[in-house]
Amino acid sequence: MEELSFSDLPRIFFNMDVMEGQWSLLLSGMWVTLEIAVISIVLSTVLGLFVALIRIGEDKLLNVLLIAYLEFCRATPIVVALIVVYFGLPFLNVTFSPFASAVIVIVFVHAAYIGEAFRSGILAINNTQTEAARSLGMTKFQTLRYVIIPQAFKLVLPTLANQWTGIIKDTAICTILAITELLKAAQIISTWKANPTPLVMSTVMYLIILLPLTLTTMKLEKRRGSKN
Amino acid sequence: MTEQLSQNEPLLSVVDLVKNFDDLCVLKNITNEFHEGEVVSIMGPSGSGKSTFIRCLNHIEEPTSGKIYFDGIEVTNPKTDLDTVRRDMGMVFQNFGLFPHLTAIENIMLAPLKVKKQKKAEARNFALKLLERVGLSDKADSYPKQLSGGQQQRVAIARSLAMKPRVLLFDEPTSALDPEMVREVLDVMTSLAQEGMTMIVVSHEINFIREASSRVLVLVDGEVIEDGPSKEVIDNPSHPRTKEFLGKIL
Numbered sequence: 314m315e316e317l318s319f320s321d322l323p324r325i326f327f328n329m330d331v332m333e334g335q336w337s338l339l340l341s342g343m344w345v346t347l348e349i350a351v352i353s354i355v356l357s358t359v360l361g362l363f364v365a366l367i368r369i370g371e372d373k374l375l376n377v378l379l380i381a382y383l384e385f386c387r388a389t390p391i392v393v394a395l396i397v398v399y400f401g402l403p404f405l406n407v408t409f410s411p412f413a414s415a416v417i418v419i420v421f422v423h424a425a426y427i428g429e430a431f432r433s434g435i436l437a438i439n440n441t442q443t444e445a446a447r448s449l450g451m452t453k454f455q456t457l458r459y460v461i462i463p464q465a466f467k468l469v470l471p472t473l474a475n476q477w478t479g480i481i482k483d484t485a486i487c488t489i490l491a492i493t494e495l496l497k498a499a500q501i502i503s504t505w506k507a508n509p510t511p512l513v514m515s516t517v518m519y520l521i522i523l524l525p526l527t528l529t530t531m532k533l534e535k536r537r538g539s540k541n
Numbered sequence: 542m543t544e545q546l547s548q549n550e551p552l553l554s555v556v557d558l559v560k561n562f563d564d565l566c567v568l569k570n571i572t573n574e575f576h577e578g579e580v581v582s583i584m585g586p587s588g589s590g591k592s593t594f595i596r597c598l599n600h601i602e603e604p605t606s607g608k609i610y611f612d613g614i615e616v617t618n619p620k621t622d623l624d625t626v627r628r629d630m631g632m633v634f635q636n637f638g639l640f641p642h643l644t645a646i647e648n649i650m651l652a653p654l655k656v657k658k659q660k661k662a663e664a665r666n667f668a669l670k671l672l673e674r675v676g677l678s679d680k681a682d683s684y685p686k687q688l689s690g691g692q693q694q695r696v697a698i699a700r701s702l703a704m705k706p707r708v709l710l711f712d713e714p715t716s717a718l719d720p721e722m723v724r725e726v727l728d729v730m731t732s733l734a735q736e737g738m739t740m741i742v743v744s745h746e747i748n749f750i751r752e753a754s755s756r757v758l759v760l761v762d763g764e765v766i767e768d769g770p771s772k773e774v775i776d777n778p779s780h781p782r783t784k785e786f787l788g789k790i791l
């Protein structure tokens with residue numbers, strides 16, 4: 314093996330010749346990542362809200378089930394859940410496409426966490442708010458919809474944004490399936506060109522996707538911190 | 542029986558009302574009647590059950606036993622649709638309870654829009670009138686946190702009035718306010734009283750009770766120990782506990 318020196322690093326990790334003609338594959342991978350991320354973010358947020366609403370309800374059985382669900386998600390590596398869904402469920406004659414499997418698993422796991430976030434947000438809203446709304450003749454649902462949830466949403470937005478960041482990162486689990494998302498695309502090019510530059514470029518692309526979100530989260534958290 | 546009550550028919554009546562919190566008996570068999578146009582004050586020492594009583598009236602607190610009738614409807618009947626009953630019973634809280642994510646006018650318009658399904662223009666016009674009436678025309682687009690306590694409480698009163706309630710319940714509406722703001726809220730309440738609004742007011746503002754309310758109930762340890770015309774009760778209390786209590790707050 315030839316001796317490597319420090320000056321070789323650019324040639325190895327930032328070799329733009331390697332990237333020539335490969336950008337379109339990498340960009341289409343980034344597009345797939347964004348698709349999975351956006352769909353998963355929307356679905357897990359909506360589902361999370363439902364989880365929270367059931368959790369704050371009185372139904373004991375449903376609550377126990379949802380606590381079990383949350384603990385399951387906490388204790389299971391997400392990649393394990395993906396393997397179970399994609400490779401395990403077909404034995405029950407339940408088959409999902411790789412894309413659907415990825416979305417299902419990400420949504421399932423993250424809705425649990427988002428549900429917890431919403432729940433704590435809803436519980437943090439002063440009870441007088443509910444009483445004021447109900448005393449005006451608003452129904453339980455109207456009270457939640459127009460009074461409690463808008464306030465809770467504002468309160469948990471930093472936590473939510475954090476979860477959304479996690480979802481985007483978790484799209485990388487798709488590399489174990491036949492989905493050419495960002496990381497997989499980079500791997501393919503990298504293997505073919507026998508050079509790690511595409512992987513470095515994919516990191517940069519993750520950064521481009523995530524940085525606005527993490528910066529906004531930071532700003533939100535700071536603003537919340539200064540309010541208290 | 543809905544619109545016009547006969548002369549002797551009370552708007553609100555309470556029969557053998559009992560409320561327990563676990564082992565603690567907070568309201569002990571209270572029976573009383575409130576007629577249309579009456580302004581009734583409730584006073585009593587801390588922990589005597591005033592808040593609990595007034596919150597039972599619109600069933601925000603569930604009574605342990607007893608019956609409450611409003612406008613001929615049994616509020617305590619499990620089959621009664623409380624949301625419908627509550628439209629006609631406004632409530633004003635000690636800590637205002639304004640919705641912080643909505644402006645003053647949005648606070649006032651929310652229930653008419655969502656509960657009564659009013660048109661936006663209609664709700665807005667009425668809300669503006671109410672704001673004018675409580676002296677806050679220029680604060681329509683302010684958020685609660687931009688308003689003083691007295692202003693917030695006046696918005697809260699306007700919000701209750703937006704539903705055109707037949708009775709207004711107040712739970713110590715001025716006790717969370719700085720002294721210089723008490724007056725502006727009491728003025729609004731006094732003018733409501735003069736216009737014939739039926740009001741039940743938990744308060745220790747002696748001047749308001751004496752001048753604006755027709756009757757006063759003194760609640761001690763979950764029992765009404767005195768019930769009579771305001772001036773009489775305040776100037777000539779008959780029960781020793783009332784004397785003792787008035788001595789403390791006067």
Ligand SMILES: Nc1ncnc2c1ncn2[C@@H]1O[C@H](COP(=O)(O)OP(=O)(O)OP(=O)(O)O)[C@@H](O)[C@H]1O
Binds near residue numbers: 567586587591
């Ligand atoms: N949700 C509750 N759970 C248990 N006990 C309660 C609850 N609400 C009130 N109590 C108790 O019931 C009693 C009466 O309370 P309530 O708030 O009605 O008194 P109050 O006359 O309004 O007093 P204050 O003048 O301090 O407002 C108190 O002993 C109080 O501790």
Ligand SMILES: [Mg+2]
Binds near residue numbers: 592713
């Ligand atoms: Mg009280």
